[in-house]
Amino acid sequence: MSIDKKLFGTLPCGSDVYAYTMTNSSGVSARVLDFGCIIVNLWVKDKSGNIADVVCGYDDIDGYLNGGGYQGAIVGRVANRIGNGKFTLDGVEYTLSLNDAPRPNSLHGGDIGFDKRIWDAVVISNGEEPEIEFSYLSPDGEENYPGNLSVKCTYKLTSDGALSIRYTATTDKPTIVNITNHSYFNMAGYDSCDIRDNIAWINADRILENDENILPTGNFIDITGTAYDFREPKAIGRDFNSEPSMDVNCGGYDNNFIFNDTDEKTVKLCAFLQDPKSGRKMEVWTNQPCVGFYTANMINEDDPAFKGGVEQKVNCAVCFETQKMPDAINHANFNNTVLRPGEIYDYTTIYKFV
Numbered sequence: 001m002s003i004d005k006k007l008f009g010t011l012p013c014g015s016d017v018y019a020y021t022m023t024n025s026s027g028v029s030a031r032v033l034d035f036g037c038i039i040v041n042l043w044v045k046d047k048s049g050n051i052a053d054v055v056c057g058y059d060d061i062d063g064y065l066n067g068g069g070y071q072g073a074i075v076g077r078v079a080n081r082i083g084n085g086k087f088t089l090d091g092v093e094y095t096l097s098l099n100d101a102p103r104p105n106s107l108h109g110g111d112i113g114f115d116k117r118i119w120d121a122v123v124i125s126n127g128e129e130p131e132i133e134f135s136y137l138s139p140d141g142e143e144n145y146p147g148n149l150s151v152k153c154t155y156k157l158t159s160d161g162a163l164s165i166r167y168t169a170t171t172d173k174p175t176i177v178n179i180t181n182h183s184y185f186n187m188a189g190y191d192s193c194d195i196r197d198n199i200a201w202i203n204a205d206r207i208l209e210n211d212e213n214i215l216p217t218g219n220f221i222d223i224t225g226t227a228y229d230f231r232e233p234k235a236i237g238r239d240f241n242s243e244p245s246m247d248v249n250c251g252g253y254d255n256n257f258i259f260n261d262t263d264e265k266t267v268k269l270c271a272f273l274q275d276p277k278s279g280r281k282m283e284v285w286t287n288q289p290c291v292g293f294y295t296a297n298m299i300n301e302d303d304p305a306f307k308g309g310v311e312q313k314v315n316c317a318v319c320f321e322t323q324k325m326p327d328a329i330n331h332a333n334f335n336n337t338v339l340r341p342g343e344i345y346d347y348t349t350i351y352k353f354v
Contacts, residue, residue, distance in 0.1 A: 003123050003130045008033055008040075009061030015118055017061050022130040026161035027051075028353050036073035036115040037134045037153045038064060039183050041307075042163065044353045047279030052189035054280065056317050059307050067303040067312075069296070070182035073115035074153055074167075075108040077138060077145050078337065079180040080256070080292055080326035082106040083215045087329040089146065089338065090174055096144055103213040110143035114179070119153070131156040140173060147173030149339075162285075162352035169345035176337045177345050178324045180288075184296055184317035185351075187275035187282060190306060193313040195295055196237025199274045200318070202230040202293065204257035208325060214254055218331050228255060233274070236295060236318060252295035252315055256326055262289040267348050271320060284320050285350040289335055292321035322349045 008019040017035040031041040042055045057071050058064055064071065085096040085106035096106035108115065119134035131154060138149040149171045156164040167179045186195055207228050209219040223229045227239035240252055259270050267287045274281040284291070299314050306312060328334035339345050 003126050003132060011061065017118065020121065020132055022155070022157040024128050024130060024157055024159060026159055028157065028161045028163070030157055030163050032132070032155055034119050034121045034134060035061065035064065036117065037119055039072040039181070044280055054185055054187055054189060056184040056190045056306050058304060063304045068300050070108055070115050072183045074179060075182050076114040076177065076179040077109050077149060078176055078178045079108055079321060079323050080178065081215050083327050083330055087176065089176065089329065094144055094146065105213060105215060113143065128159050129156060145175055147171040147175035149175060149177065162350050164348060164350045166348045167345065169339065171339050172341055174338060174340045176329050177339045178328065178337045180321040180323040181349065182319055182321060184319055185273055185282060186317040187273055187280040188278060190317060191308065191310045193310065193316045195315055195318050196235060196240065197276065198236050198318065199233050199276055200230050200236050200271065201233040202257050202271045202291065203260050205260055206258045208256040210255065216256065216325065216327050216331065218333065252297040254294045254297055257291050257293050259289055264289060267350065273318065281354050283352040283354055284322065285352060286322040286348065288322040288324065288347050288349065290323055290325055292319065292323055294319040294321065
């Protein structure tokens with residue numbers, strides 16, 4: 001029942017990076033960094049009491065600097081993609097970096113997003129429900145986004161075995177915000193290197209249609225009877241590559257699922273992930289309206305090895321990136337991602353292990 005702080009590594013600029021290990025009596029424990037608010041480890045018991053680390057990641061800071069995939073990190077200001085790296089807000093056009101090669105998109109906040117920043121850390125509670133508040137001031141013009149954006153990301157390990165992440169933000173100038181966590185989960189343990197047998201359920205009747213650049217077209221798709229229908233729990237790999245668009249563009253799932261209950265005032269159960277062999281199960285609770293469901297299709301197998309020397313493999317894990325719709329600023333019929341002075345961006349996602 002504590003938070004243990006230790007040096008994790010040092011950045012090339014000379015700044016130290018610290019790891020905070022959160023433990024309590026629930027049997028779940030987590031280790032997070034002040035660099036990118038990265039979840040490095042998430043240890044969970046199975047039905048027999050065996051503990052496994054269920055998130056991918058690296059043993060040292062070099063892995064997070066040189067490996068791809070945004071492993072375990074907070075991404076923003078705007079998660080997911082913005083088409084052609086352009087948006088217009090209050091009559092002013094903004095141009096962002098195109099960092100989603102070979103696709104002409106701006107991805108996950110730009111060249112140096114929230115995932116590559118050191119956040120200030122304050123321990124809020126060191127008791128049975130350890131809690132850490134990470135904060136970062138993103139200055140006006142950073143990655144060419146307008147406004148000084150004050151962001152807080154609070155991690156809390158609850159007594160009933162859940163890791164809660166609360167995101168809040170305020171701004172002094174109109175801007176756009178859509179923040180999420182990019183952890184890669186595998187309930188069999190990250191070192192199993194295969195997500196296909198994990199069972200998923202997602203409370204969604206619709207997804208966004210993607211174009212060849214994995215960018216929303218603006219259309220909504222009824223998923224009834226398709227490979228994207230997870231309203232009845234099924235093995236993630238059962239329908240892999242069963243449709244041409246999935247096979248050609250993605251090599252698996254990389255889709256935005258729109259939850260059936262989009263009440264943003266209430267945190268509710270929206271999805272789960274389970275390993276049938278170990279019995280480990282993770283529920284996803286959130287007040288976000290959507291989830292980016294991504295099965296690690298673009299993992300670079302030549303990137304640095306994961307923790308313990310485990311080689312990276314395509315489709316090794318799955319991300320549940322709770323968020324608003326991608327490229328929303330460029331679609332009048334999508335969620336509102338504009339934040340104005342006096343407003344508070346306030347969303348929570350809970351990964352609960354049952």
